[in-house]
Amino acid sequence: MLKFIKGLRPCVAAAFAAALLPAAPAAAQGDLLVAPTRVILDGSRGTEVVLNNIGAEPATYRISLEIKRMTAAGGLDEIAEADASEAEKAALGMIAFSPRRVTLPPNQPQVIRVGVRVPEGTPPGEYRAHMLFRAVPDAVAATDPAKPASGGVSIALTPIYGITIPVIVRVGDLGADATIGEAWVSTTADGPAFNFDLARTGNRSVYGDIEVTRAGVAEPLLVARGIAVYPEVAERTVSLRVPPELAAKLTGPVRIRYAEDREIGGGTIDEAERVVK
Missing domain, CATH: 2.60.40.10 (Immunoglobulins)
Known part of the structure; x- marks a missing residue:
């Protein structure tokens, strides 16, 4: 982080x-x-x-x-x-x-x-x-040495x-799994965001990459690296800011894949088809 x-x-x-x-x-x-x-x-x-x-x-x-x-x-x-x-x-x-x-x-x-x-x-x-x-x-x-002394105090930040x-x-012997929940596009003060819920089970954190794809489109619409859910929460909302033109493409039917970090193999943790509103 x-x-x-x-x-x-x-x-x-x-x-x-x-x-x-x-x-x-x-x-x-x-x-x-x-x-x-x-x-x-x-x-x-x-x-x-x-x-x-x-x-x-x-x-x-x-x-x-x-x-x-x-x-x-x-x-x-x-x-x-x-x-x-x-x-x-x-x-x-x-x-x-x-x-x-x-x-x-x-x-x-x-x-x-x-x-x-x-x-x-x-x-x-x-x-x-x-x-x-x-x-x-x-x-x-x-x-400021360039300014004449005035008898006051100045503070430099x-x-x-x-x-x-x-x-x-x-x-010890630990394990965890994750499940992708509902997904939606929202408008924030900083611009559009792609959001989805991510639930965790087990006794350790989960960590991986998100890939959002659409049938018939060769390249992923969105890739997000390093998404974690730590043991102190069972579920979190993932919110990814996106440009307005991408937000429009993300609505409708998509496939969301949550995979292990590529350095440890990139295996699928969970994969789900969602209709994004």
């Missing part, structure tokens, strides 16, 4: 770009590139996440873990640790990483080592935290950019 932080913490999701572009091996925001965009740990082995500064100037990033909880609308709410469930707190304790702060010259990659330690007796299940890579702004003078990726720990 991508997010943009301006000032303190306001976020703007990048779902539109993720829905309409082909899957990429890395997430980018500002001048930071992060790969992979999703980490799954089996409870014993660790892995690596690679950061790369694609800007023209050196940049410093702080790395931390935070708790996010999925909503029925598909968003991710940040949860304070004091309000976290026992499973969410357990995830924070299982996941270790190093370093926690890096300064990257331009085009210089940096490996973040991610490890996991599952305490003995941990109940089977999926445990998840989100790793935040947050830019640290340079220290600058609050006043600096945009702060960051990326979050889910880090998932799976303990």
Whole structure:
């Protein structure tokens, strides 16, 4: 998941770009590139996440873990640790990483080592935290040196950019399935959107790609990568913003296919024919 932080913490999701572009091996925001965009740990082995500064100037990033909880609308709410469930707190304790702060010259990659330690007796299940890579702004003078001093105080607002990726720990023998529900086109303040309900069963998350096709049309009408339903919700609504000309083509009879990520085979999770209104 991508997010943009301006000032303190306001976020703007990048779902539109993720829905309409082909899957990429890395997430980018500002001048930071992060790969992979999703980490799954089996409870014993660790892995690596690679950061790369694609800007023209050196940049410093702080790395931390935070708790996010999925909503029925598909968003991710940040949860304070004091309000976290026992499973969410357990995830924070299982996941270790190093370093926690890096300064990257331009085009210089940096490996973040991610490890996991599952305490003995941990109940089977999926445990998840989100790793935040947050830019640290340079220290600058609050006043503009080009302006004469007036005795007042001026405040400089600096945009702060960051990326979050889910880090998932799976303990025990887990499984899940998904079912595609009703589909419809709606009009939002940001333009048309293609919507459908996606239900999950089982004891772990589901994650995959959506492809919408129509009989007699060679190319898919819509492809959306990286659609997840996390264990805290049994059903969510997927809403994908689309251009007006595509929204018109999506109404009527279509076939919606939800498939596993292509990196693990791309097998069909569910497929359904729907008449979109």
